Amino acid sequence: MCNAFGIVNFEGLNVQIKGLTDYRPAGAISFLGRYRLIDFPISNLSNSGVNHIQVHIKNKPRSLIEHLGTGRHYNINSKRGKLHILPARSDVESGFYNHDIACYMYNMHAIEQVNYPYVILVPSHMIYRMDYADLLEKHVESGADITMVYQSVDNAKEAYMDCDVLNLNKQKGVLGIEKNRGNYKSRNISLETYVLAKDLFIDLVCKAANTSSLYWFRDIINDQCSELDIRAVAHRGFFACINDFKSYFEANMSLLDIDKAMDLFDEEWPMYTRTSDSCPTQYYPTSNVKNSFVSNGCTIEGTVENCVIGRGCTVKKGSVLKNCVISPGVTIGEDVSIENVVVDKNARIVRKKELIGEAGNPLYVKRDDRI
């Protein structure tokens, strides 16, 4: 048991994943074939003993609500626990006003009602494994007002554009939050994960709402850095921030390095997802599969190299797939060659026999597309 409830926040305006976010919130994006991004934060919370989890949804809630359901598959107790889906106001005129503070204010009654003294805020578009019970313990022991989590990276010039960066003092106190503009190689990327007392959280949300109608939660935290004792804890190990199309593709690909995958996935720390009751995957005599993650329910007759294949995909005879991320339900027809392509849900590539993207710049095939 963990003396906190969880809030899974939606992504900020800096997260724009070409195509994929046109249809769904970031949390509902398919990842590594069988998961959706939101499975990782919810599994972390559930495995940490957090029994009450709120998921705030900004817009296009359909696929996320369908995926989350009652939350039973996340090992959340059906009586003592709760997976609470809280949609934002639907009548906000402009996307700029549609931020997390607006959603928290709109759902304030649901936040006030929760009977836990602490809250753990986590993002829906970042993938990492973390025990929040440990984090809460550190937070309480330290006496800090707020504890944040960051990861030191040395490729901030090419990646994590517009993500939050923490400026820390030697004692890991947070001096301020800024946006990564790609000016420095080494930066402390914020995991947008916060632990604080529920009462302080509510105070800050109200304060943000009174300060500016454009404030996100990170803005009020930034304002309060000199007033409050805000500390940061480093996360080590696999971490992926899915903030654009490139990072989405690369995060999938990076897990084909099996050591990285073993770092994220731990047998004692299962990552849950909704089952689709699909059968095992069938490899036919003509199949040739190397260095790939393949989900259940697929039938594979072609060649697959360095790919991530979603549930229920069909890869027909003579086809060749290299460096591709294939979402669930996709069909790749006979003698089709594709390379460096992200194929969205239920698309069919049959007639067009070749689709080759550049190595650092993959192509995108839309949901339900017929090619």
Place this chain on the structure above:
Amino acid sequence: MRQNNMLAMILAGGRGTRLEALTKKIAKPAVYYGGKYRIIDFPLSNCANSNINVVGVLTQYESVLLNSYAAAGSRWGLDARDSGVYVLPPREKDGAAFDVYRGTADAISQNIDFIDSHSPDYVLILSGDHIYKMDYSKMLSYHRQSDADATIAVLPVPMKEASRFGIMNTDEDGRIVEFEEKPEHPKSNLASMGIYIFDWKQLRKMLVADMDDPESNHDFGKDIIPKMLSEDKRLFAYQFKGYWKDVGTIDSLWEANMDLLSKNNELDLNDSTWKIYTEDVATVPQYIGKDAKVENSYINQGCMVNGNVKNSVLFTSVKVAKDACVEDAVLMPNVVVGEGAVIHRAIVAQGVKIDPGAVVGDPNSEHIELISKRVR
């Protein structure tokens, strides 16, 4: 959704002795099949897909695992308000000696009170150890149309094998005129599948009479069906078309798994209109490594394949190390095959380790080897 007032009783008490070590600690219906399933998933999923709400599971032999497995009705969607899976091992009763289930019919007789409490019009009797997909609601329509007292599902088998089965001889309307258990000279090739629909009121009477009959074996095939025929009741044969397997031996369990490898196989577990449901496990997708070679195989989630796998079925989270060679084999959940190990024509039981370099099974053997202990 309101249902068709038919209750199902699954006979799941059998040991399956010829499955050797696989059924040492678990009953046959709990044996693994098809990369991710247990055999009992088939009748339970069929019930769920046929709109049957209430399912009793009659367990006896080594029932601890099976009881807890079957009781989680939500796995098969049998968990709506007026739905459920009820696990029914033999129990002590007021005014009667505590006894095991003496036969298939006795297992039902001892649970008359359970069936009465749901007041069904029809009772469907199933076996927990058969692999097949069947819509029982169609069989019920047939039962109603024929105004039958009992309907028995039958499978046409090759005439030369008919003497291994209980054979139903019917008239042109499908009415059963004679039942012969393993006849030397079969008159028809319609084998009983051990699937019966009874009118509950009639069956109840028969069972009450059968319970105290000292001559009876308390068995549907040996006692109840012949008695109904002798009383000139209306018994009809319902012809089933499709894949059906009773896996009695290690060889036939292996064969049934291999059946899944052929393209367009009859069982078709990938059919989205008739899914077979099972336990949901949280594992990563399967990973096929850089040096792996996978050919004509059926592989489940959580597997990590770095070696060669050919004509094989790999269950959840099987690990095959580099340079290992797995051919014509069934590897049950969590089997670990070490570097350079070689497996041919074998079933490897759950969790068994095959150490690096070990050689298991024989490519030329007639029978399939069962490996149930670590091989060094």
